[in-house]
Amino acid sequence: MSKLDNKKFMVCCANGAGSSLMMKMTLQKVLTKLNVKPASLHHCSLSEGKSAAPNYDVVLCARNFANMFADAQKKGTTVLGLKNIMSAPEMEQAMKDAGLLD
Amino acid sequence: MAETILQKIVERGHYKFVDRVDSWQEGVKLSCESLARTGYVSENYYQQIVDCIEKYGPYVVFDHYVAMPHSQEGAEGAEKTAVGFMRVKEDVDFGKDEDGEQKIARLFFTLAAKDPNEHLDNMQQLMAIFTNEPLLDALMAANTPEDILKAEADYPPEEDF
Numbered sequence: 001m002s003k004l005d006n007k008k009f010m011v012c013c014a015n016g017a018g019s020s021l022m023m024k025m026t027l028q029k030v031l032t033k034l035n036v037k038p039a040s041l042h043h044c045s046l047s048e049g050k051s052a053a054p055n056y057d058v059v060l061c062a063r064n065f066a067n068m069f070a071d072a073q074k075k076g077t078t079v080l081g082l083k084n085i086m087s088a089p090e091m092e093q094a095m096k097d098a099g100l101l102d
Numbered sequence: 103m104a105e106t107i108l109q110k111i112v113e114r115g116h117y118k119f120v121d122r123v124d125s126w127q128e129g130v131k132l133s134c135e136s137l138a139r140t141g142y143v144s145e146n147y148y149q150q151i152v153d154c155i156e157k158y159g160p161y162v163v164f165d166h167y168v169a170m171p172h173s174q175e176g177a178e179g180a181e182k183t184a185v186g187f188m189r190v191k192e193d194v195d196f197g198k199d200e201d202g203e204q205k206i207a208r209l210f211f212t213l214a215a216k217d218p219n220e221h222l223d224n225m226q227q228l229m230a231i232f233t234n235e236p237l238l239d240a241l242m243a244a245n246t247p248e249d250i251l252k253a254e255a256d257y258p259p260e261e262d263f
Contacts, residue, residue, distance in 0.1 A: 014158045015174040064200040086161045
């Protein structure tokens with residue numbers, strides 16, 4: 001069992017069609033490697049994501065957008081801002097740093 | 103085997119090779135040209151992309167000189183789903199990101215997204231290209247559509263996303 005099992009993930013980018021999809025693929029790769037079974041993976045635009053974020057356990061986005069989720073963070077959502085959205089090692093490290101891994 | 107995205111780019115004439123551009127805005131506009139000419143996007147589609155980058159910063163520029171200009175899924179002006187390729191010989195400067203890092207591109211993969219499934223397939227293929235540095239190097243050295251196909255044959259994107 002992983003701490004991340006059954007968690008709800010959301011991936012956001014400016015318009016929900018380009019980089020968020022790529023980040024979702026990176027996330028799938030990382031979760032598969034860690035043998036995590038998430039409850040759901042959702043990708044969307046920032047405008048949708050901003051209000052929906054508190055309903056998710058983990059929000060991933062490009063680093064420049066991370067401060068837009070400050071409210072959700074206060075409510076307990078873990079927000080991971082990543083520099084390279086295609087880097088699985090960076091994503092895994094960010095999860096580790098946030099205390100999400102065992 | 104189904105056509106790869108690079109084969110589609112060549113077959114549809116969705117490519118452009120230029121030496122230099124005056125600004126990243128011009129780069130985005132030129133990268134949309136082949137898509138507009140073939141009716142995949144509207145003439146002014148590029149403006150939405152420019153507006154988006156001006157609003158949110160150069161987040162569409164990734165590592166290894168790759169830019170992926172795009173607007174929203176189902177955006178106005180995106181008539182069909184495709185990827186437009188452009189190679190610029192000289193660096194195109196998109197400015198600094200939030201960490202003060204200069205964002206530079208020479209390869210443009212410009213997205214038009216109308217059909218979600220086809221778009222997802224394109225994105226999976228692009229992801230495999232963007233993480234294949236030898237292929238990106240070969241594409242940066244490309245001058246003809248034949249060079250694009252040769253680059254892909256020499257450095258096939260292996261990783262399956």
